[in-house]
Amino acid sequence: MTTTKTDDNQVAPKSFRIILNQEKCIGAGHCVTCAPDIFGQNEDDGVVILLNDNPPPDRLAAVESAARMCPTGVIQVTKEE
Amino acid sequence: MNTATQETDLPTFPIPRTDLLVPPAEYAKFREQGPTKVRMWDGRDAWVFTRNADVRELLSSPHFSADPTKPGYPFLTPARAATVKSYQTFITMDPPDHTKFRRMLTKDFTVKRMEELRPAIEKYVDGLIGDMIEHGPPCDLVKHLALKLPVTVVSMLVGVPYDDHERLVKWSNDRLDLSLPAEVSQQAYKHMADYFDQVVQKKEKDPGDGSDMVGRLVLEQIRTGNCTRMDAVHMILLLYFAGHETTANQIGMGVLNFLMNPEQCKKLQANPELAKNAVEEMLRLDTPTHYNACRAAIADVTIGGQLIRAGEGAYALLIAANFDPAVFPEPTKFDIERANASAQMTFSYGLHQCIGQPLARLELQTVFKTLFQRLPNLELAVPFDQIPFKREMYVYGLNALPVRW
Numbered sequence: 086m087t088t089t090k091t092d093d094n095q096v097a098p099k100s101f102r103i104i105l106n107q108e109k110c111i112g113a114g115h116c117v118t119c120a121p122d123i124f125g126q127n128e129d130d131g132v133v134i135l136l137n138d139n140p141p142p143d144r145l146a147a148v149e150s151a152a153r154m155c156p157t158g159v160i161q162v163t164k165e166e
Numbered sequence: 167m168n169t170a171t172q173e174t175d176l177p178t179f180p181i182p183r184t185d186l187l188v189p190p191a192e193y194a195k196f197r198e199q200g201p202t203k204v205r206m207w208d209g210r211d212a213w214v215f216t217r218n219a220d221v222r223e224l225l226s227s228p229h230f231s232a233d234p235t236k237p238g239y240p241f242l243t244p245a246r247a248a249t250v251k252s253y254q255t256f257i258t259m260d261p262p263d264h265t266k267f268r269r270m271l272t273k274d275f276t277v278k279r280m281e282e283l284r285p286a287i288e289k290y291v292d293g294l295i296g297d298m299i300e301h302g303p304p305c306d307l308v309k310h311l312a313l314k315l316p317v318t319v320v321s322m323l324v325g326v327p328y329d330d331h332e333r334l335v336k337w338s339n340d341r342l343d344l345s346l347p348a349e350v351s352q353q354a355y356k357h358m359a360d361y362f363d364q365v366v367q368k369k370e371k372d373p374g375d376g377s378d379m380v381g382r383l384v385l386e387q388i389r390t391g392n393c394t395r396m397d398a399v400h401m402i403l404l405l406y407f408a409g410h411e412t413t414a415n416q417i418g419m420g421v422l423n424f425l426m427n428p429e430q431c432k433k434l435q436a437n438p439e440l441a442k443n444a445v446e447e448m449l450r451l452d453t454p455t456h457y458n459a460c461r462a463a464i465a466d467v468t469i470g471g472q473l474i475r476a477g478e479g480a481y482a483l484l485i486a487a488n489f490d491p492a493v494f495p496e497p498t499k500f501d502i503e504r505a506n507a508s509a510q511m512t513f514s515y516g517l518h519q520c521i522g523q524p525l526a527r528l529e530l531q532t533v534f535k536t537l538f539q540r541l542p543n544l545e546l547a548v549p550f551d552q553i554p555f556k557r558e559m560y561v562y563g564l565n566a567l568p569v570r571w
Contacts, residue, residue, distance in 0.1 A: 108265075109517070111268060111272070111517050111519060111521075112268075112269070112272035112273075112275065112276065112521075113519055113523065113524075114275070114276055114277040114524055117276075117277040118277060121277070126276045126277060126278065128273065129273060130269040130270075130272050130273060131269070131272030131273050131275065131276045132269070132272070154508070156514075156515050156516055156517070156519040157226075157516060157517050157519075158226065
């Protein structure tokens, strides 16, 4: 999927996928604070769960923020080309 | 086994703080050099990392161990070396044990759990400020708020009576005092362990429905054989100890930051929503965890361009990372609107990042949203040079903060 320009000359957000490496998760919860609509925590041990496996493109910045804040690199973001 | 080269003229470490408010000037020199070798009190060497990027790289690396029994693990002082004889908890473990034990407690610190606790924390803070007002000026803010709040909260969390806190806090202080002999630190730890052993034993006889932390550990972890009673005792002890000391120090130093920077105080008063970012900025500037973090290399690895061999010790200095001008321009400036304040490293990084950080943030944010609204004319009741700083403690902070309004 290629980027398209909208009327006000802005690049439309790319769609993206999130891959989680839950084994590394320490339950810090930064991701939930950054994007509570996308990330949740398992009731038993606080490990991250993906609430939305088809995130809207306009949530990319929030998800990339979550990926940066994660202390153990659990979140991988793959942008569609 | 690595035999330390007997290099002369290595800088000694730790470096005592001469300036009370900013880290030792030597860290800036080290930062320019990159990874720096230092000589410890016991004649051993260690690497000190001060660049923000290097500290992150090291703490993310699987080639470093948090286990003090590993060869080369560095100790600041004889008292710190004595900690290796204490029972280990997940703070000094590597995976897979670290993962197993830490995950027994993470459900108490989820974002959702913090939101459930928020009303109680707000109530405590309002009550404590009300008590301060009733007491009248002058008043020691450390005693009445900075220490009292986290002790109240952590006592509630682990289910111990608040009234037991005086001896628990005294033992904690003995444990953290770098100037005391090792035996004092060990004895203090033993007292705390005996105390929490009684707490857990009582719960084992009657765990209730397991809705409280210790009851839940009894039902879900001890009785199932996932952990022993001693494991549980030492984990609770760790939470009590880490859960009050650090937060208390940050509250005290945070208030002092505002008292010394009136324009920042006015900004906060005009917009209490700035409290959230202000908390990140004060964590950065004050870094109570000023001697964290230590590790031992368990494989040869290159960090910040320097080859570190297996069996060498390292300090990934959080406080130096917090003052790295490459990441935080004008690092000594207290700027509550600093755009990247949340990149602060006081809670550390990697898999040992502080388990209590959501609770610490909740307490700090509540204090700083409220305190200057209710006490807008808060000021120091003594000259700055009469404020007692914890110069020889493993965790930095204030022993007292006399204020008036």
